[in-house]
Amino acid sequence: MAVGVTPSHAALAGAVPSRRIEWTWAPIALAVAVVAWLALVPLAFMLWQSVLSPQTATSAARFTLDNYRTAYASHDTARLFLTSLEFALGSAALAFSCGALLAWINERTDTPFKTLFFALALVPLIIPGILFTVSWIFLGSPKIGLINLALQHAFDTDTVFINVYSIPGMIWVDGLHYSPVAFLLMTAAFRSMDPALEESAMMSGATLPQIMWRITIRLASPATAAALLILFVRALESFEVPALLGLPVGIEVYTSAIYDAIHSYPSEIGLASAYGVALLIITSLCVFITTRISSLSGRYSTVTGKGFRPRVMTIGRWRYVTAVVFLIYVLLVVVLPFLVLLWSSLQRFYSVPSLAALKNLTFEPYRRVLAYPEIGTAIWNSVLLSLASATLIMIATSILCWIVVRTKLPGRWFVDHLASLPLVFPGLVLGLSIMVCYLTLPIGVYGTIWIMLIAYVTRFLPYGMRYNTASLLQVHKELEESAAMSGASLRTTFGRIVLPLLKPGLIAGWIYIVIVSIRELASSILLYSPGTEVVSVMIWELWQNGQYVELSALGVMMILVLFCFVMLAQLVGRRFGVADA
Amino acid sequence: MLSVKSLNTEYAAANGQVVKAAQDVSFEVPDGELFTLLGPSGCGKTTTLRSIAGLERPKSGAIEVSGQVVYSSEQRVFVAPNRRNFGMVFQSYAIWPHMNVFKNVAFPLEVRKARPSRKEIEQRVMRVLAAVQLAELADRDATKLSGGQQQRLALARALVMEPRLLLLDEPLSNLDAKLREAMRFELKRMQRDFGLTTVYVTHDQSEALALSHEIGVMNDGRIVQIGSPRDIYERPRNKFVADFVGSTNFIDGTVISAAAGNGRCRVATPVGELTVQCVDNLAKGSPIVVSVRPEDVELSEAELARGDDDNVCRGIVEAKVFLGDYLDFQVKVGESVLLARVHPSLRTPTGDPINVRMRAEKCVAIAEVAAPRAAA
Structure with missing residues (x-):
């Protein structure tokens, strides 16, 4: 891609020796070409593939719209769309509520040990999705889930209390795993807010709830909308949870449908591509809206580069409540998942924790x-x-x-x-x-x-x-x-x-x-x-x-x-x- | 010496509109002199400076330094900024935070094509640092300097390359008032000592008046007047210059008798007939404004002596403000209110009558339709 630098429009910043322009800009042209190749070519191939019929040993691929017919006009279309939507919305909402609450507690209250909590709350970011999902299967499956077994033991019944192999279960696992993303996004939003904006409201005579409702929430609203959209797109893209928790019980979303189509025989790449196009349209739309929000919210921008003094509220006895909230959260996203993996990694064959099993601890799996x-x-x-x-x-x-x-x-x-x-x-x-x-x-x-x-x-x-x-x-x-x-x-x-x-x-x-x-x-x-x-x-x-x-x-x-x-x-x-x- | 000829620079704003930042800008700076571009923000003075630096590519015009053309639209010449050997001090100082004081100053020497030896670099850096009184801070982190020290460091970095031309972009605007005054003297001393041809950009008229050999006042992308500080202050050629440089009284009027040989003419105004100084040849009947500086409006309770061309009238003290080393009086003459700056010893109470005198040479007539014109 020739970067057209002619003397007429080269009001370039920086030092550009005019006679050597072509060579100086060569690496840049190269970078642009590579990016164009990376981003555009695969997309073109997928679009092309989505209008081809499956290629088999006996028949070559030919042009067809069947893939789109199957993907968009069958009676499964609506179900797939709605399931995906339900899962993604639920997961985004759960992740956002957890993340925003924790961010507010961390940024604006005097909860004890919050620096430690802050570090711990980010640990899920380094746990691969597949491990988090597997550990929650160990915890929440109807048959072997530790939480079910413990509760059944305690109440002496055989009711299934929680079941991760369901839409709510999928939402729970996916939402929890991605709540640190919401936590980080909202922390940034709270931090970039100039406390003077809230303080001047206070000087104007507003009460704390009034400040929260009329100033803080309004100022954070673009960030909230953007965070929700990002989480929604992320949940739509989620693969591990739908594949491990949804597929075994026949709950399909777009990602697992794509995976299924590729792994059927003969491999239906065309159909998978057609699903991919649908997913791509939805995510593009959301990303587009997100960009619009952030560019429109320029006037909300309160970041000046000056470090704001953090404004912390003294919440008295409530800080023990907020500490407990943090504790439960860390337990659910870090401690329990890790412990259950650690336990099963020390067993010869998978078995639920018990005194008998404790005797069989071994490093054999390692x-x-x-x-x-x-x-x-x-x-x-x-x-x-x-x-x-x-x-x-x-x-x-x-x-x-x-x-x-x-x-x-x-x-x-x-x-x-x-x-x-x-x-x-x-x-x-x-x-x-x-x-x-x-x-x-x-x-x-x-x-x-x-x-x-x-x-x-x-x-x-x-x-x-x-x-x-x-x-x-x-x-x-x-x-x-x-x-x-x-x-x-x-x-x-x-x-x-x-x-x-x-x-x-x-x-x-x-x-x-x-x-x-x-x-x-x-x-x-x-x-x-x-x-x-x-x-x-x-x-x-x-x-x-x-x-x-x-x-x-x-x-x-x-x-x-x-x-x-x-x-x-x-x-x-x-x-x-x-x-x- | 520097010569800028009908320079035009424009750029596309964020909304795609073309901003004509500098239009038909021409001026010359003789060797060793300091030329100031003065004007309000957005008048194009920084763009002009950046065009001279080569950081902005002009649309047309020519820039020459000691006979070498560094830019010319006709000859299609554009020398890249890093080949021009101009020193520049930026408004933000642009001190590189990842280098210490010594390394910041050594950088221009290190990146030279003909790189001096390590020993020579050290000598030259230390000599310049000594000149700006930073020698003992050579090993300090550049970010750990105070505002005034950073300003001197930026100057040292510009001086170490022994530039053909020194460009200063509002170098004092980030300092507090006291330090700014001290640095003003410092800057003037160094510029005169090194004998550097300098272009200085500022929006602060007192800085411009204090430092410059010559000032070019800019408005809306054009130079509206060029002259010595005294010229600019005492003989503004249009309303904008009179208003922007210092404070002034404007009195509307009409010429009733055209300029005589001594450049004086008679003008009818709401405060009475005045004898005023005309720079341009103004025809009888043309509308004008008369500009009088507040310190040239003399007040007295006693009768004032009246020379040949003195304008004398009576007014009533409307309000006064005590400002320490002087007093501001608002005096109502007829329907107009004049601002007078007087010695604090004058204690006339508000509401009392008072005598007013304005010497003719201090009353400057400015043509009312002040079409912006380059006064070069």
Whole structure:
């Protein structure tokens, strides 16, 4: 893609030696081309595939609208749509209520130990979805669920108290797992609010409830709407929960329907693509509305860059109540799920906790899982993929963001939109379109680890954009201009001024992408082949094979390693002056 | 020396509209002199400065420094900012927070094509740091400096490259009032000592008057008057300049007899007939405004001596404000109210009559239809 820099419109920021323009801008043109390839080509292939009939040994694929007929005009259409909607709405609402309540408690009250709670409440972010789901099966399944067994024992009945294999159960597990996202979003919203706005209301004579209702909630309303939409889209994309909890009892949402279609025989990729298109339309719409909200709410923006003094209310005895709320939350999202995994990882065969079972504690599952021939490859692949994708993304997006934020190149907004486009791709849909794309293009990527790398980089590109844009906006433009005035070339300025100043954001974004890459399942599940398994895929296979204790052992190790990685990263980050990793 | 010829710079605003930031801007700065671009925010002074720096690409015009063309739309020349060797101090100072004081100053030398030896860099940096009195803070984190120190660091960074031209973008606006005054002297001393040709941008008229050899007053993207500080203050060529630089009284009037040989003309105004100073040749009957500075409105309880061209009248004290080293009186003459700035010893009570004198050379006639014109 030729970046048209002609002298007439090159009011470029920074130092551009006019005669060497073509060479200076070559890497940028390259970056734009790569992003366009990553974001657009798979989409085109999926659209194309969705109008083809299944290819079998006897008949070639041909043009058809049957896929859309099946996906949109059968009597299952409405049911699938409504189930997806119900699940996603429920999950978003649950995650938001938990997250917003906790954020308010954490930001605006004097609850004891809240720093500790804050750290603990974020732990679910590093637990892979599949492990969280499995641990809640151990806790809440009607037959072996520990909570049911405990309650049945206590009340001496055989009533099933909770059942995760149901829509409410799915909502419960998915909503809980993603409540930390809402927690973070709302914490940011509360923090960016200038306390002077509330204080001036108080000086005007308003009471606390009046301030809450007429000022705080109004100011937070754009953030609330945006958070709800983000959570809704996320729940629509959710794959682990619908696959593990919904499919066994016949509850289908879009993601599990796509998975089902691909794994039927013959593989109905066309139908899966048609479902994918439906999902894509819904998520695009939501993401579009979210962007609109945040751009419209510019006037609500109270962020001035000045650090606000946190405004904390003294709530007296109520702080014990809020502490208990925190405690219960941490119990549900961290302690119980981890303990149940730990327990089952120490058993020869899965059994519910009892005194008898306590005698059989063993490290056998750890030994067995580490003895699997694929385990080494899987770990190696996971580490390699996550480090490579995080590094590639952060470097590429630092250049892209610089183009978007700093230059006046025509069409730079297009780069921004292009690089943010993968945000609307559910992981499964992205995996599907990349699969279709490289199955068709004979460039030898399919079936290798490269296809997974392409998927990861595409999928997490928007995160890199977000981290880099945020930190670049905080770097005053004059810092670069003064380098130009000092005689530094564009490349020197980028290397010696821009990158060092972006470092905190680069490191934070890098850590985040490493974590989400290691957790990634929805895309990998469609793209792996023997020899390119990753750890999350291996956990999925162990579940399919019913090897619960080995799964638990692997899960416990994975969580511990991720936890140590985050701690280490924080430590290193602090040394390099990262305020908020 | 610097010469800017009919410079036009425009840019697209966020809503896609084209903003004509600098229009037909021309001026010259002789060697070693300090030229100030003065004007309200949004008048295009910073855009003009950034165009000289090369950070903004002008639409048309020409910029020349000591005979070398750094920009010319006709010759299709645009020298990149990093090749111009101009020193610049930014409004935010743009101190790089990830480097210490020494490294900030050393940067311009380090990125040079012909990079001096390590020893020479150190010598030159320390010499400049000593000049701005920061030598003992060389190892300090740049972010741990006070506002005044940051300002001097930014200046040191601009000076270390021995620039052909020094560009200062509101360098004092981020300092508090006391420090600003001190730095004003400091800046003036250093500019004169180093003999640097300097372009200074500010919206603060007292800064401009104090520092400059010459001032260009800008409004709406155009230079409306160029002159020495005294010229600008005492002989404003239009209403905008009179109003923006210092405070002034405007009295509407009509010319009743055109300028004589001494540049004086008679004007009919609501406060009576006045003899005023005409810069332009004003025809009889043309509408004008007369600008009189408050300190040139003399008040006295006693009868005032009347020279040849002095305007004398009587008014009534309407209100007065005590401001420490002087008093502001509002005096009603006829239907008009004049502002007078007088010595605090004058104690005439409100409501009393008072004598007013305005010397003709202090009353400046300005053509009413002040079409903006470049006064170069």
